Amino acid sequence: MRIDVGMQKGGVGKTTTSINLAGALADRGHDVLAVDADPQGGLTLKLGYREQYREGEYALYDVLSEMGRLSLDDLDDLIVSGDEFDIVPSHIRNFRLEKHLYSEARGVEALKIALDRLTAEYDYVVIDSPPNLGPLADGALLAAENVLFPSNANTIAKDSLEILFDEIDTLEDKFDDVQISTVAAVLNEVGQDGVSNEMRTWFVETFGEEYVFEIPDWAAVEHAIEYRTSVFAYNPDDAGYPWDADKTDQLRTKYNAIAAQVESLNND
Amino acid sequence: MRIDVGMQKGGVGKTTTSINLAGALADRGHDVLAVDADPQGGLTLKLGYREQYREGEYALYDVLSEMGRLSLDDLDDLIVSGDEFDIVPSHIRNFRLEKHLYSEARGVEALKIALDRLTAEYDYVVIDSPPNLGPLADGALLAAENVLFPSNANTIAKDSLEILFDEIDTLEDKFDDVQISTVAAVLNEVGQDGVSNEMRTWFVETFGEEYVFEIPDWAAVEHAIEYRTSVFAYNPDDAGYPWDADKTDQLRTKYNAIAAQVESLNND
Numbered sequence: 001m002r003i004d005v006g007m008q009k010g011g012v013g014k015t016t017t018s019i020n021l022a023g024a025l026a027d028r029g030h031d032v033l034a035v036d037a038d039p040q041g042g043l044t045l046k047l048g049y050r051e052q053y054r055e056g057e058y059a060l061y062d063v064l065s066e067m068g069r070l071s072l073d074d075l076d077d078l079i080v081s082g083d084e085f086d087i088v089p090s091h092i093r094n095f096r097l098e099k100h101l102y103s104e105a106r107g108v109e110a111l112k113i114a115l116d117r118l119t120a121e122y123d124y125v126v127i128d129s130p131p132n133l134g135p136l137a138d139g140a141l142l143a144a145e146n147v148l149f150p151s152n153a154n155t156i157a158k159d160s161l162e163i164l165f166d167e168i169d170t171l172e173d174k175f176d177d178v179q180i181s182t183v184a185a186v187l188n189e190v191g192q193d194g195v196s197n198e199m200r201t202w203f204v205e206t207f208g209e210e211y212v213f214e215i216p217d218w219a220a221v222e223h224a225i226e227y228r229t230s231v232f233a234y235n236p237d238d239a240g241y242p243w244d245a246d247k248t249d250q251l252r253t254k255y256n257a258i259a260a261q262v263e264s265l266n267n268d
Numbered sequence: 269m270r271i272d273v274g275m276q277k278g279g280v281g282k283t284t285t286s287i288n289l290a291g292a293l294a295d296r297g298h299d300v301l302a303v304d305a306d307p308q309g310g311l312t313l314k315l316g317y318r319e320q321y322r323e324g325e326y327a328l329y330d331v332l333s334e335m336g337r338l339s340l341d342d343l344d345d346l347i348v349s350g351d352e353f354d355i356v357p358s359h360i361r362n363f364r365l366e367k368h369l370y371s372e373a374r375g376v377e378a379l380k381i382a383l384d385r386l387t388a389e390y391d392y393v394v395i396d397s398p399p400n401l402g403p404l405a406d407g408a409l410l411a412a413e414n415v416l417f418p419s420n421a422n423t424i425a426k427d428s429l430e431i432l433f434d435e436i437d438t439l440e441d442k443f444d445d446v447q448i449s450t451v452a453a454v455l456n457e458v459g460q461d462g463v464s465n466e467m468r469t470w471f472v473e474t475f476g477e478e479y480v481f482e483i484p485d486w487a488a489v490e491h492a493i494e495y496r497t498s499v500f501a502y503n504p505d506d507a508g509y510p511w512d513a514d515k516t517d518q519l520r521t522k523y524n525a526i527a528a529q530v531e532s533l534n535n536d
Binding site: 096132 | 276277321322366370398399400402431
């Protein structure tokens with residue numbers, strides 16, 4: 001099963017959600033691959049693969065563009081083994097990929113085709129999407145057919161989601177056999193103010209209670225990521241933030257619930 | 269004179285640089301327009317135009333796309349008067365603009381054509397560009413023909429700039445009469461470590477000493493922007509951060525120097 005962590009708005013926690021969902025699924029005993037489809041390389045850099053991002057020999061660019069040196073069979077060559085889960089890192093060269101995919105025949109389908117040809121086997125593939133509506137973001141929706149959207153609990157969230165849903169409708173119209181399902185909405189940085197309450201209510205009414213997950217606190221997440229892991233591989237004592245222990249546990253519970261939701265949709 | 273604040277990498281300080289360059293030029297007595305060409309709307313939101321971003325009746329989308337309700341003459345209608353300088357705010361609807369411009373005849377030229385038809389007169393137009401290499405970013409380069417690139421003093425900066433320069437070469441090849449000049453490199457978050465020193469040296473060797481500006485400290489900039497102004501309109505006492513006063517002065521001196529550099533290129 002593939003899950004696209006997608007939202008055209010930047011700064012809503014896409015990368016953090018991707019890392020922790022991948023970590024939760026791995027912690028539950030699954031083989032997981034995280035694909036960094038954002039040319040900005042947040043997931044790649046946060047997990048410590050700076051060399052790969054800057055100087056890796058091959059990149060998604062090479063696999064997904066006809067002009068590249070590799071072929072669509074070779075996505076396997078990009079996979080880097082990680083302690084928690086494997087990743088296909090981003091590469092600074094991927095900034096050129098988006099433009100390329102616009103003009104390429106089947107450009108939007110390229111990621112799906114490449115993932116279909118993957119020889120390495122994974123239970124779950126988590127795709128971290130770029131913050132726009134370009135062919136890489138569309139390609140991630142198409143490749144996964146399941147979307148989990150992180151959002152802030154602010155008043156722009158409704159508009160952002162409306163735009164994303166229009167995009168999903170357009171893709172479903174263009175590709176007859178494609179049906180994109182909602183996995184979950186992850187509300188980040190939920191505060192105790194009126195706006196947050198109102199938005200939480202709106203999300204629950206719109207998606208149903210079981211599809212809405214709130215992430216209450218960011219510090220422990222950020223500390224985990226400084227440590228280049230999800231909250232599941234993070235040890236607050238080793239990292240020097242012992243006071244994070246309770247919050248880390250709470251966050252594990254939260255992301256575990258999201259992973260369980262993903263599993264239940266996979267079994268339907 | 270138009271200046272594009274451009275860099276495909278996100279998180280390097282494009283919006284902060286745009287706001288403070290516009291503020292510096294305004295402080296020096298010029299009429300300035302800041303155009304928020306990033307669908308994420310950082311400049312618009314940071315300057316407090318949240319309503320415009322979410323619910324404004326018209327948007328760049330309407331002006332630059334043939335399907336829109338407005339015509340190319342009507343960029344004037346989007347202008348919002350500000351205390352320091354005027355702005356063309358971004359709009360959440362602009363997320364759809366990028367895709368549209370790819371398929372539109374002369375899509376990349378649309379912003380240039382719209383700015384050429386502007387009735388309101390400005391001494392300087394500062395364009396805050398989105399963090400990718402799509403048609404809005406290309407359009408901003410083409411519309412301005414002058415680019416100022418903010419960068420972090422890290423080792424990815426060289427790669428980022430190489431990619432941006434390739435893009436500029438490609439645009440100059442496609443449009444015979446276009447020549448894009450470097451206004452300045454603004455190095456943000458420069459630390460005292462070896463990497464920062466090495467990168468500073470590389471920038472100075474590459475662009476020449478007079479083209480490289482360092483912004484040493486972010487806190488006062490961030491406080492100013494919380495206050496919805498550039499550092500020039502920001503009063504640390506009123507804002508409740510009196511200890512910012514010295515740093516604010518230093519930052520004014522820095523951005524003033526960049527503005528003076530812009531003026532000198534305008535007079536050449």
